[in-house]
Amino acid sequence: MHKSPNPPACSCxxxxxxxxxxxxxxxxxxxxxxxxxxxxxxxxxxxxxxDYLLATWHASTRPDALGLANDTPAKWLGLTIRHTEAEGERAVVAFVARYKVGGRAHRLTETSRFVREEGRWYYVDGELEV
Structure with missing residues (x-):
């Protein structure tokens, strides 16, 4: 059995x-x-x-569930970080995520807000660019 010398790169x-x-x-x-x-x-x-997505979502805005298993499966194609800004316990990350659903390509462009509490960062919410 041949083991690959370089494991695949992370999806991020x-x-x-x-x-x-x-x-x-x-x-x-x-x-x-x-x-x-x-x-x-x-x-x-x-x-x-x-479970990870919910655990890293701030309690003040966290939904009860995301229902990923019930969604039409998406094929995620890539992530581009456009801008990151942090000040103290708050941060903003602007990004573009590309994906396909049913063979059709989409782009999710969002500016997300994060907060750090007790040493952990949490996603708070985001503004979608349309």
């Missing part, structure tokens, strides 16, 4: 293996900043990790 767009990148946050290590949390949340959507 950084040139690191999943285990060394978003995988460690999915396993419980706190993301060090809002951009890392944003990337790990994108990768959680790619992998269908609804």
């Amino acid at each position: 767009g950084l040139p690191h293996a999943y285990a060394d990148c978003c995988g460690r946050y999915h396993a419980g290590e706190p993301a060090p900043n809002a951009e890392a949390l944003m990337r790990s949340r994108y990768t959680a959507y790619v992998l269908g990790l609804e």
